[in-house]
Amino acid sequence: MVFTLGTVAVGFAAMNTGNNLLYLLLGSMLGFIAVSGWLSEQAIRGLRVERRAPRAVTVGHDLRLAYEITNRKRRLPSLAVEISEEGLPEKAFLAHVHAGGHATARSVNSFVRRGIYPLGSITLSTGFPFGLFRKERDIHLPGEIIVWPRTDRAVREPAPGAGKVPRTGMSVRGASGSRGEYRSLRDYRAGDDSRDIHWKSSARMRTPVIREYERDGAETRWICLDLKGEPGEAAEVAVEVAASLAARAVAQHRPFALVAGEEVVEPANGMGQLERVLDVLARADFKPDTPAPSPPVAPSNCIVVGIDARSGFGDSLAVGRLARLGRGEEAT
């Protein structure tokens, strides 16, 4: 802006005084503007960008986005290009990528709320070479980031009723890694225990598959998230308490399951199960008229987590009072 105003002022002075040297200065300033505009345009042209992003990130943790950039121009390098994502404050910076070359730029962001964040277009921008003007180009690069709730909230050890699943109830399956009776094969999911990979089948199907076992669900921890209530701080605390219970189950090597509204994550354990649970928790929506969770097992075997206490469940962790007090140390 200052440079543009200066150019206008010099041009005005040149026309008023007839001083030819001011015309020369005016010409050079316009030259700077022209070259700046052209080079800025060239710097962000001919770039192919691929985003490498993790599927999910936990609230408060670093989201590290990497951008693989290929300069498809034949002669001109690209310098000082900033890459920004819509809605994310921190930008990646590409210092230099020579003509025909590749480079990687990284950005680190973090989220303060769980949820599903769509990634739409990225913006390449640069003020190169002089910083006088900025040029931008949007590239549509769809994607999404799942932001998991925190799993490190201090929660008291729940004590659900008997903690056993009735024999007539739903069979507990999918608890891979816990050696029960072999049931079937399924596709490998991130977080599955690699010891359960069925190598022969994987080789035959050319994709990793994993064994599933039938087993006694006596140790399964059923976590029921009560979605009744207004969205807000208390709701987030409730989700984080549920996530923390799941993380604790993983740490205790015990299978666990989740019921959140109509979503049911069947019992399993390990990191893969935790990710599935966190995926569901990331999407959980609180509404004032949501009915009580209806687990496929007896409610007395479930730990219900919600804003307010619920009766009829094995244990109930209500976070409403804590949230109202602004404390989140331990749900009661």
Add this chain to the structure above:
Amino acid sequence: MNLRLVHRRLAVLMGLAGLVAFAGGAGFEPVSALLATVALGTALFWHPDRELSARMERLWLPLATMLVVRALWHVFVIQDDIVIPVVDLLLLLLAAEALRSLEAPNDLRLYALSFALILASTAYRPGVLFLVAFVSYVGLATIALMVGHLRRQSERHEIRDVPLGRNLLGTMGVLSGLILAVALLVFVTFPRVSQGWAGRGETMATSIAGFSDQVSIGEHGSTILGNPQIVLRVEFPDGPPSGLGGLHWRGRSYDRFDGVRWTRSENLPPSSAPTSWYRDRWEQDVVEQRIFGSALDTRVLFALHPALEIDSDNGIQPLFDNAGDFVYWGRGQPAYTSWAPTGPPPAEELRQPARGYRPSDDHFLQLPRRLDPAIVELADSLTEGLDNRYDQAVAIRDWLQTFTYTRELPATARETTLSHFLFERRAGHCEYFSTAMVVMLRAIGIEARNVNGFLGGQWNDFGNYLVVTQNEAHSWVEAWFPGYGWVEFDPTPAGVGTTEIVSSWFWPGRILFDGVQHRWNKWVLDYSIDDQVGIFSGLLGTRTLEEELAGTITSTEEPGRSPWGALFLLVLAAAGWFWVRAASPTFDPATQMYLQLRTASSRAGVGVSPGLTPLALVDRIRSERSTTARAAERLVDLYLRGRYGREELGASELREMREALRVARRTLRQRSVE
């Protein structure tokens, strides 16, 4: 590579370039220039740490305050030029900023201060040195701005390794050439709407001897000896006339002589001949002179006699006084064009007795009160038996030319008299000869006056112009011929107006440099709307308005102007058009064909509003013509499949679209004809 260090050095070099640019214009006070140069030179290699930098700032503040007070003193107390004190302040601030620690975020201040120096220098009429400094400044600024930008960005993003290779610096160097090209283009083409800039102050004005309101014989001579100061540069657009060494560049005339001094009468009645006399009776060819004068302490316009017309070329205002001398109003270095006949009328015509107006006897037949009667007798004896003014003047001139020319001044006051010159010494410089002739002409009743100016000059092959220096200062005589006006006679014998007086070993180099300087003055400092019109007329092969009005070009003399200029402009325009086109968004072939269909439909009168969807367009066409509608429908269908259906359109589909577009266009054209 340490970007901070590189950037600081580049910014300091920009400051030095600004310093040189200003020195090329207005000059400096030596102390401040020296101190600034030392400080900037130091800043190239040494920078204080933060602590020392903070301590040094305590020193800069009082110094800056002192300079501000000094500037105010100049303005309000001694009312002197403000620029130099302000520039001293600028230099101090520049030095202070350059000598701060490398961490200081003072890029913009360094840029602004060096730019202010460049800007201030344009207020004067700087020489070619400005061009050198300006080109360096642009080159340095190009690289410095880029390095500064990379530095800020990398620091912001905490990037340590920024590859600033030589290739990149070289590329930026080339780009600075591009910037200079744009500067040149803007400079040449930007329409000049006001008169030229005369330059600030009179710092370049040169003192010149012999052109004040009074001139004493014996006063000058050795003072102008060996003074190679250039006072005039003269171009001859129609080619140089023959006898360049004998051209008399007339300046001022003097009518009153008291025996020692020549003066100009304040109450001189109009005493110049009508221009029509010179135009009609001096039948020689007219020579055009484009004259570029130096800024002198006397505002006289020098030109060949008689000046039929003098036009200003740079905003000065020529004035014609009663004596027929040209002076001017305005500042700076005068640039003007004069037209004059190449010589006086033939001797036969001047010998013919003619009647007509004669200038005032009181002024042009005036003789000193104590004039030696021997001089009058001498004049009578020299012109005895001659019955016309011309022969009488020639006789006196020829007799005087038997004397010896010398610039040595008489040793004593007695020897400075005219009598001593004529009867004893018989040697002297031009003022003695011209004075003697004027006195003798007046003694026999011929109106005459003494004229000062320059004789001859040196031809500069490098710039194709005549260089006239103070070495060529000269005096001669103008005698009145009724019906013809003032006619020049030069009684000074050979010895002046030749190149022998130029003996400096550096003269060839100076002539070369002066050629550069002259072009700089002519094409940059004095570049005007007339030059622009001339350039574009030349490029386009058309005639300027001046030429049209003058009618100097006849159909048989039409010069073979090259069409390449017009062609060049066409190519330039085409390149611009393609550049704009390339900058506009590009579409895939299917979209392009759809857009062409819209354009063709619009031309054919089918209402195509901006928001009209493809299918709505087909409906609208269908309501008009079925043949067009079928083709349009097919084209739009393929377009929608490719655009929104994520189908990859192959060559056959594109061919089909082209064919559909062709049919649609043809039928739409038919419709528009109907």
